[in-house]
Amino acid sequence: MKKQTPFLLILIIFLLLLVGCTGAKKVAFKTPVDTTTKPIQNQVKKTYTISELGVFASNEFDGARLNGFEKLNDTTATVFISPENGPINNSPYYAFKTWSNTPKSFYFKFKYPKGYKHRYVSKINEGGNWRIIDSSNVFTNDSLVTIKLDIGKDPVTVAAQKIQSSTHVEEWYTDLTNKNSQYVTLKTIGKTTLGKNIPALDIHNGETNNKDIIVLITRQHPPEVTGYFAFQSFLETILSNSKLSKSFLDKYHIIAFPIMNPDGVDLGHWRHNAGGIDTNRDWSKYNQPEIKQVVNFITKSLKKNKAKLVLGLDFHSTWYDVFYTNKKREGTSLPNFVSNWFTALEENIPNYKVNEAAGNSTKPVSKGWFLYGHNAVGITYEIGDTTPKKNIEEIGKASANQMMRILLNTKMNLLTN
Template identity: 30%
Template sequence: MGEREFAILVTPEHAPPINPSPWYAFSFVARGDEGISVRLDYAGARHRYLPKLISGATVTAMPVDVVEDGSSARVHIPAGSGIVAAQEPFDLDRHDLVLDRLAALPQAERVELGRSLDGRPISAVRFGDPAASSLVVLLGRQHPPEVSGAIAMEAFLQTVADEIEAGQLDNGRIQFLAVPVLNPDGVARGHWRANRGGKDLNRDWGDFSQPETQAVKQWLDAAPRSVRPVAMLDFHSTRRNLFYVQGEDETGAREERFLAGWLGDKTAALPGYPFSIERRNANPGSGTAKNWFSATYGIPAYTYEVGDEADHQATRRAAAVLAQSFLDQIMLLDKM
């Protein structure tokens, strides 16, 4: 648009997206003393993510001017060089580090559940006694830009690993399947929402039309008959911190006690991380992981949503506390 003015059109990988999440990232070099101005124009979406200036290990939120209808936003970038991104990059290599830490636990193994449409591995770690009858399933990154949810899952899993290494968890009673990045193609390609097949994976539970959801289902189907899921968490991001849970008329006393013990007294108790609990009835046709696990196994199944702009340190601290409390409730499940 000029020597130091640019416009970028940000478009989805398929249309129309559900709950559009207009991810963007670009590198820049602005020589001299003057910065540059970049206008972000959105197709099929409104501005959602605050731009972050990334220089080395430093991530700084940037001011932005958004037009009234949200269809475009202007960012003023200082002189120098770096990356501007909608959310800080959280790439597949970083997910691999989480998987490697879990795979080093006692009674742990790294598992390739399947392959994505681009041929990337759908990687998981199963840890705990493989003969344990109680299985906890932890899913993440169905939606690529939801980085704050990935940060929470990373801290959650690190806390679980710490508890196991400290001998605080009875591995003989419980095992875990952790899938930190279910949509590796979308993460690698910078998609807003979908996998390589143009499908929102969190609308494919039940249909299982995509290799990523098929891979989890096939692993569950191949497990010994004595092994059964007892709880599921699916990590995501949205505009504020919240947990989606089933409606009261769809859960039994056991699930209600689990929810009360895990989250009931913590909505305003975690420093810098207030959250709400929102009940959403299971719509059989919705295709979300929460609803499918709840309907199929009759277990506590929740969507763990982290605010887009939630403070990362507060998110990590809250995830550590919530992981410990979650484990406490899992160990009590047999008595509920």
């Protein structure tokens, strides 16, 4: 027994250290949400064929969503779209490729399960060029929507939003990292349920000790591509190598997560991850691997650098442009940031009016986690489904520039007072 004592002592010490190091602290919310993994219904990957019409449709690509395709009549097919599981938001996502043996005009009638209706205006990709379908080719009867397309032997992609799969996102952030290697370190912080990388961009200039941290996240919800485009513009502005951006990166540390739910994105999910869960309801107990690993990475970064998290921005999409904010501001890390930022946006974007919806988070969403977990400013940065790309880029650029300016002024005031 004496020979085993040192081994047992070492084992006990190891276990105590392990318990002390694993996991970030949980954050309590007024309205808990069960985020334990739930079954999903995977779509069958296949090419559907209507032989007598010589018309085809396929979901055999990342980001596709097509659950059935059947002849309705000689000029129309029914497109069946179902969610990954339920309950789920009424935001049906779809994406498929279609073609025919001979050139023809053909109609596609969307059909969803009872209780769901069409949300997204169709985007069309022909030969690599995306465009919004002409309204003259969209026909609505109550909640049923039919679109008309000219199809031939070359496949046409029809999608709720421009497809930005995990591969597309990886190409973008890899290129961004390579162009800004002085400031950006690309890290893989873990794996999803399906084994996909969860990437993080660690952005700063020089030492990180005691530098306040800003967290940027996007694509918690797979179809919300316009929010991702704003995230791109925002981050590219921070890395623009301007005098402002250089000064900012001297003083602040950015951690950016460019794709929070790669499984859901590539599976063509309406909203959830491969665990059948809305990840933006898991910022309390961290049951899902994506949120658990992101939170652990942020927590370790804060501890390692003896730093404070002061601002978190979560980029999403909805029916219109809106910023969801927390009402609680006094006593937070940046009590005047929201009002100063929104004033600056209206002053620096022509004909722009900030649409703010303020309310302290009751469910476990990211902006509440920033507030309750770190006493930081948390904002859900929403871009409209149909906001033009040019406008998205303008808003993203201006909001990044004004954020940097305000935070640098805040830092300067703290140093001089």
